[in-house]
Amino acid sequence: MDNAMFCYQCEQTMGGKGCTKMGVCGKTPEVANLQDLLIYQLKGIACYAKPLIDKGELIDKTIVEFVENSLFTTLTNVNFDVEVHIQLLKDSQKIKEALRSKAPKGDYPEEAKYNLSATKQQMLEDAVKAGLMYDKDLNPDIRSLRHTILYGLKGISAYGHQARFINFYSDQVDQFYFRALEAITNDDVGVEELIRWTLRTGEIALEVMRVLDNANTTRYSHPTPHNVNVNIKKGPFIIVSGHDLRDLEMLLEQTDGKGINIYTHGEMLPSHGYEKLKKYKHLVGNYGSAWQNQQKEFDNIPGCILMTTNCLMKPRESYKDRIFSTGVVGWDGVIHIGRDENGYKDFSPVIEKALELGGFKEDEEEKEIMVGFAHKATLSHADKIVSAVKNGDIRHFFVIGGCDGARPGRNYYTKFAEQVPKDCIILTLACGKYRFNKLEFGEVCGLPRLLDVGQCNDVYSAVKIATSLADAFDTDVNSLPLSIVLSWYEQKAVADLLALLSVGVKNMYLGPSLPAFLSPNVLQYLVDTFGLKPISTPEEDLKSCLQQIV
Missing domain, CATH: 3.40.50.2030 (Rossmann fold)
Structure with a gap:
């Protein structure tokens, strides 16, 4: 069990066919199998939620958020922490049991009837039947369409997570998680209907992007063209990677006046186009390049890194003590910054570490690129x-x-x-x-x-x-x-x-x-x-x- 996995959800999957021994992303078989079981649990939850939705009931938003965050957790380069997955699985069982007690009686799929085992080893043994290729006789086109829909849902969940963090969401999107997960579990849904579900997934993806655009532009104003320095400045610093603008905003608020420079990284670069973020003068530029270069670019860096969403790679020992995660991101041994009941995050450990490390010793000549053409x-x-x-x-x-x-x-x-x-x-x-x-x-x-x-x-x-x-x-x-x-x-x-x-x-x-x-x-x-x-x-x-x- 420890040496068996199958994952082909990303472009770099081994040999263009599938990772079977270790994920190219750094995902271990243990994490891969726990993620398969978590998706299996989400399908079971959806099987009980769908008839309730059909009756006109709204699923509690805490359950929606759980499903959304669990889908996002299994997206490539997001979370590699075994204990996080164990806890999500335990929480999923409680949610499943609660919905099971409310759902109408009927003959539900195995994903719904399954009850989570008590130990990690038993969970890993159970995960075999949750594997992507477990049903060897499944029509390959049905398998393909089911997985295309599932991976579309994972992408949707990432955008939904970002929007929900600043209190924007869509009931249409929220219900779709359950409806689509049930559809890809239902053996009565054939190829033609799955094609329609696939295109419907695209419609919902556009809808959740509209919601996120509205969320970001309402809170931070519409982006406008701005020049961004892509070279370094002297002094202590924190690099913020990922996508979540609210995390960046909170960090900017907490570092204001502390003599710490804030750099964006990766997909956080476009945040420089938002006036309500750009107003912070210590948001000084963008560091490095795309996510896949982070191990080299963060090597022995004299400052801190905050990973807000994907894409996280295995941290080298040379910077593992100065990289922090938040949101659904995680790696075993990396300090995680949680949130309180109001969504507030205390970034004091990141700030203190950045001041301790001292930062860059001198300025580089500025070089600018332009962002902000939404x-x-x-x-x-x-x-x-x-x-x-x-x-x-x-x-x-x-x-x-x-x-x-x-x-x-x-x-x-x-x-x-x-x-x-x-x-x-x-x-x-x-x-x-x-x-x-x-x-x-x-x-x-x-x-x-x-x-x-x-x-x-x-x-x-x-x-x-x-x-x-x-x-x-x-x-x-x-x-x-x-x-x-x-x-x-x-x-x-x-x-x-x-x-x-x-x-x-x-x-x-x-x-x-x-x-x-x-x-x-x-x-x-x-x-x-x-x-x-x-x-x-x-x-x-x-x-x-x-x-x-x-």
């Missing part, structure tokens, strides 16, 4: 953009972004961006931007040629920009001079892709490799229905994009 900022130039396109001054738009990763071949995205003609505009988002966001792209028609739209959830912004431009041209998104070139790594990218498919976006390019959980038939359906294409070479794909007829 939908409101970009669409404020809509008239200029439409006029430039009609006049032939702007030829084409490219959305180049998504998750970055360490697999060879991701330099495709750098080369593609470099080769985009100078009369074209690039919109980028998520950590895939680090492949090229420090390069000089110049301007076209008075606009920067590289527009940083934001985090991975800001696919919502990209969709809003595209649909607004389509309206301005009295056409549809697929008739715009627009091409979408996506890189994917984990399950938020799955949710993003499904969101784009749900609004009918066609002819997207996806790489650096295709998901291992897509069966040949499911992949063919996506190719036939949506024109989904695997990337080839930058030269060939760029030529194909520019031949698109407007």
